Amino acid sequence: MTSRDGTAAVIRTHGVTKVFGSVSAVVDLDLTVRSGDIYGFLGSNGSGKTTTVRCLLGLVLPTSGRIEIFGQEMPKASGAVLERVGALVEGPAAYGHLSGLANLMHLDASGKAPAGPLGGSRRDRRDRATHALGLVGLQSVGRRPVRGYSLGMRQRLGLAAAMLRQPELLILDEPTNGLDPSGIREIRELLGTLHDSGTTILLSSHLLSEVEQLCTRIGLLDRGELVLEQDLAVLRAPTGRVVIVTPDPDRAAALLGGAVEECDGERLVVRARDPGDLNARLVGSGVVVRELGPERRSLEDVVDAHSSRRGQHEVAR
Template sequence: MIETVQVTKTYGRVRAVDGVDLAVPEGARYGLLGPNGSGKTTLIRMLLGLVFATSGEISVLGRPVPRRLHEVLPDVGALVEGPAAYGHLSGRANLRLLDAAGRSVRRTRRRRVEEALERVGLAGVDARPVRAYSLGMRQRLGLAAALLRTPRLLILDEPTNGLDPQGIHEIRRLLLEVNAAGTTLLLSSHLLAEVEQVCTWVGIMDRGRLVGQDELAALQAPTGRVVLRSPDADRVVALLDGRVADRDGDRVAVIHPDAAALNAQLVAAGLRVAEIGAERRTLEQVVLAATGAGTDRMERR
């Protein structure tokens, strides 16, 4: 759905995006991670033709961008940075104007607008102007605009910005539903927990470069260690001498390929096991390994 080859964007002497090779498979939920200032938004703006690349190639929906952008945009929904709207008009009026600017059928416009508002939780909002909306309501309206025409590709830049925990949960559920119906998602965020719960693929940006890209399951594959908790931790360490990689109180990390087999061994030896499982890297560990410590930290929220 999206492919870039050595895409670079410079502003004077600053390389905002530096030689990025992005690949978003059809049907994927792709999370683009990175701290603020890492180049995520600039890359997304280039995908949508809002800014032009200094060098490199961009393909969206199998067509070169920006040369054939007019063929691409009707099938793409997008929410980039703060969603724009006419402040003196209601959310419904804004969506109707947006719909009228496209190639949609007029007689079904009202239904499309109401369905989009319903999906993002704004159906019950009265005719108040958008300037009276909260930040979270504006974000929901921007998402409704992105979903208005049932896009094949949905590109979202920080879609949960300004939402409370309930709102974040609702948007997460909506994105999963949209993807299940056939829409590919590209989600830019610096919230690791949200990407971990929504995405199937992850790309990690740091200082303008794409420093990692893979399926989330592959990035979080077992490490070859088993982590267990036991009130008999001292005896566990003595029994598994030479295979213990780490010990912290009742928590023991053991170099072992099979948690079930290790559990059976410990139980057979009369040792109590409170908790056991294969060790997997968290997304936070994956990101920190790829980017190192920075001044603008990722959020675990």
């Protein structure tokens, strides 16, 4: 199974639709996650992201359409496929009276954690659980009962469970929910490290800055429909215009005339082929230039351009 550019496709859906009563949560979804992607699955709350993720994992059956993971049809091949997948969907589940370490060891022993190349003895399970707790920064509280964990700590425990057996594919639904900015940064760095080691990641989120800093490719859901799927580098490529920041916007605009396409305070957007020549022309005419460079669209701009619910995607700072 390959994507259109010849890269192996880890996840592919064909016309997936999910209807709940009179509500179409997902509509005719054709989605492709390639091997090596960090795929940012975007959409406002209620756009169908979690329903899609649950369909991918066989937790919900699609009304119509077909899902393939590692080239095998889901949920028919779920026994073989899910051994290679780690997942965190909605809120992480745990036994409150058990410690974080005991929860992970129980999950590993129950067979609900993805299988892997390591052994299956109690010592092996303890080693895996201890390592996973360390990855998410819970090593110091691993022996405390989970009922005393904060929301952020529970979210970290869910991530540790998803990574117990070094899965080839991670499917994460809002993995930084409940985390403070430093926790978000730590999880972002962890996911980057996992990606560098060869893990393919599908990250469902509505936090645009999180996706923009981490992901290589995005898919945007709007009212259940996939309205955009593209490499982030392509979406954020230079537009062919130049952004100028100057304390002399009126002088700059008068000098450049019709080449100025936008003017907002000290910020001008200019149609120009050569930023270097443009800078020399401004400076040579005595215009102070604070910043000058190619215009690139932000992910927020891209999402707003394709979304019918503008302004409903949170941007974490």
